[in-house]
Amino acid sequence: MDIAAVAAFVSSLPDRSHVTYSDACAGTGVRGVRVANEVGLDVTINDRSTPAYERIKRNIALNGLEERAVAYNENTNALLLQTKYDLVDIDPFGSPMPFLDAACKSVKKLLLVTATDTAPLCGAHTGGVRNYAARPLNTEYHAEMGTRILLGAVTRELGRYDKAIQPLLSYASAHFIRLIARVERGAKKADACMQRLGFIAHCFSCGHRFAFSCSDMLEMRVENKCSICGREMRIAGPLYIQAIKEKGFCEHVHEELGKRELGKKKEAMKIVHTCIHELDIPFYYEHHALCKALKIPPPPLTSLLDALHSNGFSASRTHFSDTALKTDAGIDEIKAILKGL
Ligand SMILES: C[S@@+](CC[C@H](N)C(=O)[O-])C[C@H]1O[C@@H](n2cnc3c(N)ncnc32)[C@H](O)[C@@H]1O
Numbered sequence: 001m002d003i004a005a006v007a008a009f010v011s012s013l014p015d016r017s018h019v020t021y022s023d024a025c026a027g028t029g030v031r032g033v034r035v036a037n038e039v040g041l042d043v044t045i046n047d048r049s050t051p052a053y054e055r056i057k058r059n060i061a062l063n064g065l066e067e068r069a070v071a072y073n074e075n076t077n078a079l080l081l082q083t084k085y086d087l088v089d090i091d092p093f094g095s096p097m098p099f100l101d102a103a104c105k106s107v108k109k110l111l112l113v114t115a116t117d118t119a120p121l122c123g124a125h126t127g128g129v130r131n132y133a134a135r136p137l138n139t140e141y142h143a144e145m146g147t148r149i150l151l152g153a154v155t156r157e158l159g160r161y162d163k164a165i166q167p168l169l170s171y172a173s174a175h176f177i178r179l180i181a182r183v184e185r186g187a188k189k190a191d192a193c194m195q196r197l198g199f200i201a202h203c204f205s206c207g208h209r210f211a212f213s214c215s216d217m218l219e220m221r222v223e224n225k226c227s228i229c230g231r232e233m234r235i236a237g238p239l240y241i242q243a244i245k246e247k248g249f250c251e252h253v254h255e256e257l258g259k260r261e262l263g264k265k266k267e268a269m270k271i272v273h274t275c276i277h278e279l280d281i282p283f284y285y286e287h288h289a290l291c292k293a294l295k296i297p298p299p300p301l302t303s304l305l306d307a308l309h310s311n312g313f314s315a316s317r318t319h320f321s322d323t324a325l326k327t328d329a330g331i332d333e334i335k336a337i338l339k340g341l
């Protein structure tokens, strides 16, 4: 997936000569080696572990990439604070937060970030507030909430360097979250990007949920009584509430994946295909949770999607869960349609 995404991004650049890529927490260096080999970029492959560094050097030599790839045995932050790269990839163990400031300072065009600390990001245990300065809620759409909280943190870090983020492809599985985002310079762009941060209000009683922007929160216009059942709503955020993918980019990645030999090609193509068609709504509904609340046996998910469409709503699947849907219908409207199926 990463190689296809880097290839898709680089092919969209007007000048493709001497594009630099930094694999800043590289492990064996396989990703950087592939980016040098398959996309032709000038790569810096770094790991602070000496055995990893030795392996990176060996892998560079084995692939005859000495002219295009260089190995470093540095702390990620020391490397990224000293040098700017067009593409910066950080894939540490756990949270990327300790490296985000340096990565945001270094990056010029494309930022790739992995987080494996899904539990605090998704609200499954504490740590979200401490690590990400945001409150996640452990809802049925926690995978998306974690992804958006991470994107919110990246937006704020980049903003300090007058840079803005444009998410191109963001996805999550049970064990990790991966962000691939274009970076643009300019205080105005960074300001506009901050406007894409907001909050999600969630009612744990009836399942009603909605997103609202930060400026609404600052003006204290939030009604935290659920408009459907009257109970108190909980607030998650701040998080990124606008589109977390660019359709055209995802189509390009899908094409690149089709051309390549990969271990997990089918799985990667399925994720990207679902992302292409996924609605840009910042949460989803678990089909089984909806049916359980109504005490009805779940009809096929496709029947619900079709019924929402024929009632004039937008509805799609989501790559975050095979058994969930996104729609612009409200919880009461979804439930009414489900009851009629
Ligand atoms: C998850 S692994 C990288 C896997 C690799 N991206 C891949 O796809 O094969 C994380 C790596 O980050 C390195 N690392 C963690 N903290 C670091 C730091 N502060 N500076 C440099 N490297 C670091 C570790 O030594 C480890 O090899």
Ligand SMILES: [Zn+2]
Pocket (backbone or CB within 6 Å): 203, 204, 205, 206, 207, 208, 226, 227, 228, 229, 230, 231
């Ligand atoms: Zn409610």
